[in-house]
Amino acid sequence: MSEARPPLIEARGWGWRHSTRKAWAVRGLDLRIEPGERVLLLGASGAGKSTLLAGLAGLLDPEESGGDEEGVLLLDGVQARGARQEAVQEGQALTGLLLQDPQAQTVLARCGDDVAFGLENHAVPDIWPRVRKAMEGVGFPYGLEHPTGRLSGGERQRLALAGVLALGPGLLLLDEPTAMLDPEGADLVRSTIATVLELTGAGCILVEHRVQPWLPLIDRVVVLEPGGGVYADGPPGQVFAEQASSLVAAGVWVPGRRPEWGTRVRTGEGVAATPLLTAEKLAARRPGQAEPGVRDVDLTVRSGRALAVTGPNGAGKSTLALALAGLTAPAAGDLTASEELAKGLGPHPHAWKAGQLVSRIGTVFQDPQHQFVAPTVAGELAVGPERVAAQGRSWWQRKPGVRASSIGSEEILQRLRLDHLARANPYTLSGGEQRRLSVATVLATAPGVLVLDEPTFGQDARTWTELTALLLELLGEGRAVVAATHDLDLVTALAEHGEVVAL
Template structure:
C-alpha cells in the first residue's frame, strides 16, 4: 500500500481533512495509527478502501495504490477482496438477519464456491469467539458481540490489506487480546498488511512494527514503537485482576452517617432474571443504587451488561 501526496477536502469545507500524506506499508507489516479525535484517521481508512473518492463528495489530490490498484480508477467493490475495513460503529456495516449469513455475505459477493464459503464462515466465527452463535439474530447480540461479528465478516474475505478503525472500542480486555491475536495470526500466516487505528495503544503497540501519528490531517511521526511498549504485557489489567480488590470491600449501603435518617435507594433490583430463547442473560440479579453513588458495570462481552441496562430503562 502506498500513499503519494494524498490530500482530501470534504465538500463544503475549506480545510483539508488530510494534507500531503506519504506512507508505504509493505506486505506483512503491522502499523498502528493514532491521533486526536477529528485528526483525519477515519478519513484515511476510507481512502485506503476506495470509498474516497467514489462514495464521499470532495476533492482528492495525490494517489493511493493498493497492490498495484489505483483507487482513483478502482471502485470499492473491485477492491473488496483486496482491502477490508472494519469501521468504528459495527452496526453501520451489519446488514443481514443472523450471524452466519452476515459472515457469509462478503465471500458470497466474491462468488466463491459454497464449500469455501462455509469453511471461511466457520474459521472467521471461531477466530473471534462466536462459533456457538451461528444462528443468533444479529439484533440480539451485545455491543461487544456485534463488534466481533463485524470483524469476522471482514476476516472471512481474507483481505491482503486489513484496516481496523477502533476495533476494540466495544470489547472487554480479554476480547481485545483475542481479536488482536487473530489479526496478528492473519498477518503471520497470509502476510497480510495490517493497519489498526486506535486510542487504546496498550493492547496494540506490542504487536506493531510502526506507530504513525496523525495531527490536523498530517503525519507528524512514523516510528518504531519504544521497546518498553513491546515487552509490556498488553491488556494486563482487566476484570479478573479487579475481583480480589472489589470483593474485599463492602458494598456501600447508601446510608447517611450514623444518626442521620436512612436514604432510600434511587433504584433497586431484586432477583431479576431475563432469558432470550435458550440463553439466560441475567440470573437473579439484585442490587441497589443510592443518590450520589457511581457504579462501575464490568464483565465479559455477552455477560448481560446491555440486557441489564435495558431492564433499568424499562425496555425489557
C-alpha cells in the same frame, strides 16, 4: 479464493473533506507503507484515522458522497477505489476493513449469512468452510443460524472481524477491533490477528487508542496531525521514547503513562447517598428477545454515587442498562424509583413519558447514532433541554438542598472538545466525537441519574480524562452515574466513588 498479496501503499499530498464540513479530516498526507508492513496508526480523536482507513478501503468517492479530495491515495500504483473495484471483479479482496461501529457492518439477519456476505459478493466457491473457520478463529460463541439482532456490541464486533478475515485480504484495515471486547475476548482477537498475519504475510494498519497489548504485532507507528499530515513516524520504541511528552499533550495514549482524572473533582461535599433506583430480583430483556438476557439482579443506585457494571461480552450489561434507564419494562422482579427521583410520578420508570424520563434519567446508548435527531451538533445539544423546558423545571432544579449544576452547554462542548464542531452534522463526526456528543446531550438535560453504555469508547487520553472528570464532578453535585463498561481505567475511577457490579 486464495489470499490476496499485500499491496504497496502510497499517499501523495492526499486529503479528504467530508461533505458539509469546512475543516479537512486529513490533508497534506505523504506516506509510504511497504507490502506486509504492520502499522499502528495513532492520533487524537478526530485526527482522521478512520477517514484514512476508509480511503484505503476504496470507500471514499467525491462523486458519490459529495466530499472533496485532493492528492492521490494509491494501492500498487492504482487509485484506492479503483483498486478495490478491480479486486472485486477478479474475485479477490485486496483490503478488508473493520469499521469502528460494528453495527454499521452488520447487514443480514443470521450470523453465518453475515460472515458469508462478502464472500458471496466476490463469487467465492466453497463459502461455508471459510465462514466456520473465521467464526471459530475469533471465538464467536454462537452458530450460523443465530440472529444478529440478538448480539451484544462486543459479539457484533467479533462477527464483523470474522467477515473481514474470511475474505483473506492482502491488507487488514482494523479500526479499534477490541474496543468493545472483554479482556479475554480481546486477547483472543489479538492472537487470531497475529496468526493470520503470520500465516498470510498480509499487511495491517491498525487504529487503537490503548496500544500496549498490540506492540508485539507492530513494526511501525504513524501518528497523524489533526487535519494535517504525519506528526511522527518510526519504530514503536523510538517514537514513544522520543515523542512521549508531545504525544501525551496531543492526547495519544502512550504506553506506561496512566491517565489522571482527579484534578478538578469535587465529590463528597455533604451530598447524602440516598436511594434513587432500586432493583430487586430484576430480570431484563431487549426488545424482541424471548428470554431475559440478565436475571436476579439486586442493586441500588444512589445520589452522589457511581455504579460500574462489568462482565464478559453477552453477560447482559447493555440489557441491564436499558432497564435501569426506564427504556424497557422488567421481564421479572421490580425496578422502582424513589419519590425523590419520581417527584409525583409513579414508581416505575418504564411507565413514564419521554419528557418526564429525560429530565430524571438520561441515557447514552452503546451506539451513539441511535440518539441523534438534529442536523447539527449545537442543535443536538438543545434537544434535551427543550424537552425538559416543556415539562417545567427538571428533577435536578426541583431537588432541595443541593446546588444546581455548574456545567452549562457551552462549557460541555468546550471541555469535550466539540465546540469547533457546533455547526457540523453529527453523522459526519468521528466515532470518538460522536460518543462525546452523545454524552454531552445527556449532560445538557441535568438528569438525576445518568445511565451510560461504554461512555469512553473511542477516546484519546485527553478526551478520556476530561469526560471522566466531568462524570466525577456530577457525582459531587449529587447525581448518580451508572456505567456499563469494559474500560478498566474508568471502572477504577468510578469505584473510588461507588461500587462495581459484575455480571
